Amino acid sequence: MTRLILFDIDGTLLLTQGAGRESTRRAMTEVFGTAGDIDAHHFSGKTDWQTLSELLEGQHTREDIGAILPSYNETVGRHISAIISGFAVTPTPGALEAVNQLRARPDISLGVLTGNASRAAEVKLRAGGFDPAWFPAGAFGHEAFHRNDLPELAIQRARAHYGYDFPLSDIIIIGDTIMDIACARAAGVVAAVVLTGFETPAALEAAQPDAIFETLSEFAAWV
Ligand SMILES: [Mg+2]
Helix, strand or coil: CCEEEEECCECCCEECCCHHHHHHHHHHHHHHCCCCCHHHCCCCCCCHHHHHHHHCCCCCCHHHHHHHHHHHHHHHHHHHHHHHHHCCCEECCCHHHHHHHHHCCCCEEEEEECCCCHHHHHHHHHHCCCCHHHCCEEECCCCCCCHHHHHHHHHHHHHHHHCCCCCHHHEEEEECCHHHHHHHHHHCCEEEEECCCCCCHHHHHHCCCCEEECCHHHHHHHC
16 A cells, blocks of 8 residues: 655756756757747746647647657757756755655655656756656656646556556645646646745645645655
8 A cells, every 4th residue: 555646846846947948948949940939938837748839839730749759858858968067956945855755655656747858857856866766657748748648647657667556546746836736636636736836825725736835845744
């Protein structure tokens, strides 16, 4: 008997201080010849597939972008690897300690559910002091257009990896935006948020998650 926790990355586990936006700009310019109006783009809670579709609207269809995403994943991973040391990537308050506490517990299994493409996700996690291997089940932003389609992938992979059929009521998605809450609701799992990211407390409260925490330290104590 174990519960599954699926962590969002940006604003939940860590903050990259702009490395995500800059690596997206470089990768898009390399692959598509433009990054559109990326300086005005709101990334919060969106998958990379959705972000690229919005920034390239009228130039590339969603389907065309989807076909390019496997190689874009490698390209954005290469760019963020090259620049990440120039950004002060920091875990959110208490995040490293919270994850270490949770992964030491036999009744808890861990994964990630993120809008980031997988290569960039790995680079961000390492830069924040997390080992990607601590989150053996994951779903990533190059694998679905809608964030709400990622939980099914993550849960399938968790079942395969851990060899356990987690009941939906024992699965928690922990994020920092209203899109994380909507994603948990769509999947029928527990919706939890922390206030360390990119949304105001009032906006998160209005979206009625099952639980709101100041930091991942409080979340780990609650779990
Ligand atoms: Mg986030």
